[in-house]
Amino acid sequence: MKPFVYMPLPTRILFGRGRIGEAGNEAKRLGMMRPMVIATAQQAESAEALAQEIGGIAYAKAVMHTPVDVTEKAVAFAADRGIDGLISLGGGSSTGLGKAIALRTDLPQLAIPTSYAGSEMTNILGETDNGLKTTRRDPKIQPETVIYDPDLLATLPDRFAATSGLNAIAHAVEALYAADGNPIVSLMAEEGIRALSHALPEGRNGHDEALYGAWLCGAVLGSAAMALHHKLCHVLGGTFNLPHAETHAIVLPHATAYNAAAAPEAMARIARALGAGEAASGLHDLARRIGAPLALKDIGMPEDGLDRAADIAVSSPYPNPRPLDRAAIRHLLDNAWHGRAPLAT
Numbered sequence: 001m002k003p004f005v006y007m008p009l010p011t012r013i014l015f016g017r018g019r020i021g022e023a024g025n026e027a028k029r030l031g032m033m034r035p036m037v038i039a040t041a042q043q044a045e046s047a048e049a050l051a052q053e054i055g056g057i058a059y060a061k062a063v064m065h066t067p068v069d070v071t072e073k074a075v076a077f078a079a080d081r082g083i084d085g086l087i088s089l090g091g092g093s094s095t096g097l098g099k100a101i102a103l104r105t106d107l108p109q110l111a112i113p114t115s116y117a118g119s120e121m122t123n124i125l126g127e128t129d130n131g132l133k134t135t136r137r138d139p140k141i142q143p144e145t146v147i148y149d150p151d152l153l154a155t156l157p158d159r160f161a162a163t164s165g166l167n168a169i170a171h172a173v174e175a176l177y178a179a180d181g182n183p184i185v186s187l188m189a190e191e192g193i194r195a196l197s198h199a200l201p202e203g204r205n206g207h208d209e210a211l212y213g214a215w216l217c218g219a220v221l222g223s224a225a226m227a228l229h230h231k232l233c234h235v236l237g238g239t240f241n242l243p244h245a246e247t248h249a250i251v252l253p254h255a256t257a258y259n260a261a262a263a264p265e266a267m268a269r270i271a272r273a274l275g276a277g278e279a280a281s282g283l284h285d286l287a288r289r290i291g292a293p294l295a296l297k298d299i300g301m302p303e304d305g306l307d308r309a310a311d312i313a314v315s316s317p318y319p320n321p322r323p324l325d326r327a328a329i330r331h332l333l334d335n336a337w338h339g340r341a342p343l344a345t
Helices: 019-029 041-054 068-080 092-105 158-176 183-221 228-240 244-262 264-274 279-289 303-313 326-338
Strands: 012-015 035-040 057-062 085-090 109-113 124-129 132-137 145-148
Touching (some): 012 183, 019 085, 019 109, 035 041, 035 092, 041 085, 068 092, 068 124, 092 109, 132 228, 158 264, 183 279, 244 264, 244 326, 264 279, 303 326
Parallel strands (some): 035 085, 085 109
Antiparallel strands (some): 124 132
16 A cells, blocks of 8 residues: 545535524524625525525625636625635535635635536635636635535426436545545545435435435645546636536546546546446446536537637646547547547547
């Protein structure tokens, strides 16, 4: 066994049905007397209800990919209203805005996810500025507490549950071949893939197990470096404004196939967790079975942007099991654009 370092991230977890009712007490435990409840416009009503219940102020202006200009306006709003804490209610967009504000203000955070995004478990922030999405890590980004309440997923549309779940699985897939991975991370990653792949086809009947799997996948995202898959998704999302979860769902089998020969142990664990004969095809079959989109062309990616995406993806070095090859990555993107079955390139 190779030497490793493992440092658990310091987030308090409250998991279980009905635990949203503990949000007020948890906010006070974190010292929040005037919290800002962050959500997207689609979840404005829920944010307002929670804010009224706990004595906070709703701010329903979070959007995809955490644009810097949106964050700057939210920081100004928080300063003007005397905000002393942040509560993000929603998926990755709400969590991302909360984390971006915390990075700039060091306010405490309580995250209440309503999807399987997993970013609430990390000290990672992806921000978009002038059409480019970049990531950074910082202790200020890590939420102090996360409340996982499966009841909050009761109205999650099946299609979004499918793509959000595959987004979470992507974190675990890349953690299994991460350059800085370790045995603990690998155990959590494999179990996260198993739980989600078992629960997602169950739809609403599988929310508890799926949310448990998403927690594990989020935890490994915060504990290991991500590679080609996440780089491609950041490029496609930040540069072409593609929907985050759908992009992850489509790219994942293809990025897995790209790395398959260079990471055989990881591939064996992924396949075992899926109950499949092979990792990349197993992920593709799962996506088809749960009704996730399979082609980038179907979510707004222009075909004439594939060359630019490949150029950006190889423009700066980052750890990946297989060396970055521009022609092979361009072919990967072409397969993903058309919705073909994943192939080693």
